[in-house]
Amino acid sequence: MQRILVQDLPQHVGERVTLMGWLHWRRDLGGIQFVLLRDRSGVVQVVLPGGGKLPLQESSIRVTGTVVESDKAPGGLEVHAEGLEVLSPATAPTPVEIPKEEWRANPETLLEYRYVTLRGEKARAPLQVQAALVRGFRKYLDAAGFTEVYTPKIVQAGAEGGTNLFPVEYFEQRAYLAQSPQLYKQILVGVYERVYEVAPVWRAEEHATSRHLNEYLSLDVEMGFIESHEEVMRLETELIRAMLEEARASAERALRLLGVELPPVPKEIPVLEHQEARRIVKEELGIGVGTDLNDEAERALGAYVRERYGTDWVFVHRYPESVRPFYTHPDPERPGLTRSFDLLFRGLEVTSGGQRIHRYEDLVESLQRHGLDPQAFRGYLEVFKYGMPPHGGFAIGAERLTQKLLGLPNVRYARAFPRDRHRLAP
Structure with missing residues (x-):
């Protein structure tokens, strides 16, 4: 008999079906046994005749039975089965009881046993939403004439100089894990005009906070002739x-399970100049701020924008040259400032971007001004001798965006197997 998914059971009431999945929960009342079966689409209650020995939770199982309506069953349906077949038994109790798993509690335990706790419905739901966000990212850009590209992840030099890099032994040479595809996606603008990439990047930062990862998924975009x-x-x-529209459409169950309604995106997101944002934080909100906006300043600015403009989104642009990478285009009308921006969502930077320098001589000068050796970027610089168009782009941190959209207490819950300052396993 062909397998049916839990999500499709409403179309099979009164019919005999076969289900396969995991034993999510069990209860033996002697004369009757109740089991919750979980598959990739959901959970359903299965009623079995008593007398048999039930396997441990998380065993892989198959059941065949009749779908019936039941007001007392989760979801209003249950399956009355003749028996239960164990496809692969669990040989030990799970270190965390999956049905009682709650990602707001005992974070270190949940992460240490991620290989099994990730099976919990609330644990896997954020990753389903994230997959939908990435799918929407690709679909929109494909339709807008962008080409997906795949750039090297072992590189000779960092995109932003020599900081925050993980060294790699590459035969007889020293290499690094890529901290960004920035330089390569700029080069590829000279090939395709419009490019994007979905790939991991690495930052060797010492942070151990709820908003930092040392490996994360970067959604990169670059476009020419701007x-x-x-x-x-x-x-x-x-x-x-x-x-967000794609996530609403294709991750509806995951969003409902998490109790989340995705926020609207205004037709025009409010825009603040960096100097004005600093002034608001310092003078109107009474918070100390340096040359750039720190975490506290971003949170305070997010709350201010929410109250003032009625939205969770705000662009901050025209950052000073001193706080932006060497490839950022200076603002010709505002000396000392750049054509750059960050997108803040609910008080957290989720995107950094801007226009790039596209002339060879200007890039060499900018490298020197930033204290960097142009020779170290020789391979990158060469392409700018050959008619690179005015171009710009940005990068979205997928985990940060997922965290803030879903209200997760820690960005690590937005990655299947997070890598942070202290974690290399599982």
Whole structure:
């Protein structure tokens, strides 16, 4: 008999079906036994005749029985089965009881046994939402004439100089894990005009906070023949909207399970100049701030924008040259400032982007001004001798966006197997 998924059971009431999945929960009342079977689409109650020995929870099982309506069963349906077949038995109790798993408690235990705790419905739901967001990212950009590219993850030099890099022994040479595909995606603008990439990146940062990972999924975009960074910001606004629409449509069950309603994206996201954002934080909110916005300043600014503009989204643009990478295009009308931006969502930076320098001589000068050796970027610089168009782009941190959209207490819950300052396993 062909297997049926839990999500499809409402179409088979009164019919005999076969289900396969995991033994999520069990209860033996002697004359009758109750089992919750979990598959990739959901959970259903199975009623079995008593007398048999039930396997341990998380055993892989198969049951065949009749679908009946029941007000007392989760979801209003249950399966009355003749028996239960064990496909692969669990040989030990799980270190965390999956049905009682709650990702807001005992985070270190949940992460230490991630290989099994990830099976919990609330644990896997954020990753289903994230997959939908990435799917929306790809679908929108494909339709907008972008080409997906795949850049090296073992590199000779960092995209932002020599900081925050993980060294790698590469035969007789020293190499590094890529901290960004930035330099390569710029090169590929000269090939395809519009490119994007979905891939991991690595940052050797000492942070051990609820918002930092040392390996994360970066959603990168770069586009050529632009007028300014504001054109890139407009594209990102539409892209974010499309990503959330895809998540609403294809991850509805996961969102419902988490009790989350995704926020709207305004037609035009509010835009603040960096200097004005600093002034608001310092003078109106009374919070100390340095040259750049720190974590506390971003949170305070997010709350301010929420109250003032009625949205969780805000662009902060025209950052000073001193706090942006060497490839950031200076603002010709505002000396000392750049055509750059960050997108803040609920008080957290989820995107960094801007217009890039596209002339060879200007790049060499910028490298020197940032204290970097142009020779170390020789391979990257060469392409700018051959007519690179004005271009710009951005990168979205997939886990940070997922964390803030879903209200997760820690960004590590937005990655299947997180890598942070202290974690290399599982």
